Amino acid sequence: MLSESIKIAGRYTMGLLLTGGSVFQNGAFHTADVLIENGRIVSVSPSLPREHCSVIEVHDDFIVPGFVDVHVHLREPGFSYKETIASGTAAAAAGGYTAVCAMPNLSPVPDGPETLRPELDAIARDALIHVYPFGSITAGERGQVLSDMEGMAADVCGYSDDGRGVQSPELMRAAMERARALDKPISAHCEDESLLSGGWAVHDGTYARAHGLPGNDPASEWRQVERDIGLVRRTGCRYHVCHISTKESADLIRRAKAEGLPVTCETAPHYLTLCDEELEDDGRFKMNPPIRSAADRDALIDALLDGTIDCIATDHAPHSAEEKSRGLRGSLNGVVGLETAFSVLYTQLVSTGVVPLELLIDRLSVRPRRIFGLPGGAVEPGAPADLTVLDRNRPHRIDSARFRSMGRATPFDGWTVCAAPAATVCGGKLVYADLHQEERL
Structure with a gap:
């Protein structure tokens, strides 16, 4: 106290x-x-x-060492009715974070120096903690042509099209080759859109069957992880997988690490502490990827313990109250997490003896900085x-x-x-x- x-x-x-x-x-x-x-x-x-x-x-x-969240949505510029740099970094500070990496699904999408500038200006003006922006992988996050990765390299921590997977393997390979030349990581939202059922972000499991809902096939995540690991073998790109939620993704990444590939990953507190049997028909349970089965949750905990999972990131994704008021069917994907992450993880995993506190601190504070080349991470x-x-x-x-x-x-x-x-x-x-x-x- x-x-x-x-x-x-x-x-x-x-x-x-x-x-x-x-x-x-x-x-x-x-x-x-x-x-x-x-x-x-x-x-x-x-x-x-x-x-x-x-x-x-x-x-x-x-x-x-101050926590680092390598996956947040601060919504500014373009969507300041959901969150601002000021409010998002205040939330981060309250959660123990001294640095966050901000995803590029903004307006304008930061896909070159000119479109990155409004975000950099807002960070310089209003950020309470360190904010490191991502540049997009593709122009406008439309998945058609690459962004101006070279033009943004000095000002971004990496490249991501978070919110959408890059569907073209040829385009992803080109992005990896360019990122490797720039010595920057690709942070990939892995989602094969051909395997989605109507865009649902409810796991194809117990809750979906009980309520007659189309389910999100776990293969929509892990098949693209599998594809991208194959591309890493060819390109040598530093490759980071966003918010893994399935046991298959964890297995693929574990094997890639054993092979010596430069592959890292993150998961989120909700995937480590919840399963689909606990869902409610409320927008606060809707996110993408969805909360998976108990078997997936347990496999992610095992992957955290054995070093397969490198970071715990919140995927902090604020929306307005109206946008989250439409239940599982109509609400937008995304939940907030900066102000609850440590409290939930400590209570559910550390105080119960499942995860050592030292390991949790490593995944919240130390290893994320190594992966993204951020300063700090030591009390010395x-x-x-x-x-x-x-x-x-x-x-x-x-x-x-x-x-x-x-x-x-x-x-x-x-x-x-x-x-x-x-x-x-x-x-x-x-x-x-x-x-x-x-x-x-």
């Missing part, structure tokens, strides 16, 4: 000291203080002096002061009405969880602090 001194911590002039916590270093926790000056960590050591510092007493909480002198303080004793009920995000649709609304981020420091500045201690259960 943070002390009340955190209320003034944002006004320090000489340094900021986090004291009394356990620091995550080299894959383990140990007791130490962390001193920050001029946006960087200058010392990590027990009992550092407090003179000339603003002090945050973290009282046995954990201090970890000289590193950027991008840190998250975690309170493991913060029982509360998730209430979407309190979100900083403009989106409210989450399958976790109303869940009771036992932990939460307590503070987020980005660039040496306190960008979030949990001061609602009276709301603890």
